[in-house]
Amino acid sequence: MTQHTDAVVIGGGQSGLAAGYHLRRLGIEHVILDAQAAPGGAWQHTWDSLHLFSPAAYSSLPGRFMPAQEGEVYPDAGHVVSYLADYEKRYELPVQRGVWVSAVHRDGDFLRVETDSGDWRARAVVSATGTWTRPFLPAVPGRREYAGRQLHTVQYRSPAEFAGQRVIVVGGGNSGAQIAADLAGTADLTWVTQRPPRYLPDDIDGRALFDAATARRQALDAGRTDTGGIASLGDIVAVPPVRAARDAGLLPARPMFSSLTPDGVVWPDGTSAQADAVIWCTGFRPALAHFASLRLRGSRGHVATVGTRAVDEPRLHLLGYGDWTGPASATLIGVGRPARDAAREIAELLGR
Incomplete structure (x- = not known):
């Protein structure tokens, strides 16, 4: 009908x-x-x-x-x-x-x-x-051969299920930073990002982000120079848990690895790391x-x-x-x- x-x-x-x-x-x-x-x-x-x-x-x-x-x-x-x-x-x-x-x-x-x-x-x-x-997973070489657990942001719930495990979190945006901070101190964490993490100033929250996005759209609609919007400020909002983990030195970031192996990852310089799980915070x-x-x-x-x-x-x-x-x-x-x-x-x- x-x-x-x-x-x-x-x-x-x-x-x-x-x-x-x-x-x-x-x-x-x-x-x-x-x-x-x-x-x-x-x-x-x-x-x-x-x-x-x-x-x-x-x-x-x-x-x-x-x-x-x-x-x-x-x-x-x-x-x-x-x-x-x-x-x-x-x-x-x-x-x-x-x-x-x-x-x-x-x-x-x-x-x-x-x-x-x-x-x-x-x-x-x-x-x-x-x-x-529609979670996105990048086509990284070896992803199908990796024998450990792989999950996306949408499947992550809490650090308890990863206690003591070797976990690689991939992604330098807000989800990657927040999940990495969530795991820090519970798991053996490696945080991997495409470029060094860019934190917004600590006093910036969603109010400023909305204003920046609105100003960018108004500039583009008026034919003015692109302000860059939120991206011009940084990639990561320093919410309290992220700020605390960062300031405690628990969030060092490594560059993106070149491939996965059956039991971990390999970086372009040949160094490697074993991993029990990879969490893709890749948008x-x-x-x-x-x-x-x-x-x-x-x-x-x-x-x-x-x-x-x-x-x-x-x-x-x-x-x-x-x-x-x-x-x-x-x-x-x-x-x-x-x-x-x-x-x-x-x-x-x-x-x-």
Whole structure:
């Protein structure tokens, strides 16, 4: 059976909820289809010690401040999950859970959203599926021959399961630094990065990062010189656990190894190390397989957009995948503005 609505939002995490909030404010009939069984998006699947980069008040979706977490300046992931669940309930957002979207097709004046529980036809679609379900693993020589345990950021939970083991953490971004700090003192840790770690100044948190991303987008839109955005400041936010491990000398970084062996890794100079586990903190790609039939994806798997709107399919908006879908749109505080813009464009499309 095919159901009809004005707009379908694919994904019920933070970006999907922000889209739903603004669509609801504009009186646009919509449904939010989420593959997860419970609220919270990717936040319900993170490692145990993960905390936000910003205080609660600076980590909020549109319309409702995130309450502070008792005893914490930077809320943990569990607090974010509770906030998202409350947000969804407070605004009575029409989320349908356990619905897997397999494809989006052009269907005359509509887009048809194909799911495992029936199809939807809508005048507009907002894709907010994020990146968490598409972890990226680099093609390092020997990776398939390595006999130890390999896992990605998405599979890491706590240092307890690696106590006393020889662990190599790969990646010089925030996830790599935080997981390395989490393991320091529990595991025999080797942290590997493509270039020497670049820490942001210790007083910088998510508020400054959002401002930097916004300033960069404004400069580019105005034809001014690229400010470099967040990348110009550094790669790693020195959250308290990372700062403590760094200052204690527990986070020395080695350059990237050249290959894996059955029992470890080898560096270009011929030195080697044995490892019981390798944790790849090597990033993600946007989860856009459901657009295959639309033939929209270009370089790096991205879809060309103007703001959030797909250039080659104006009935489609992409939200929350990174700066190419709005400044800081992959963050709690940053997704509100592009979600609002997408909802307004959908209202114009519908003649509202």
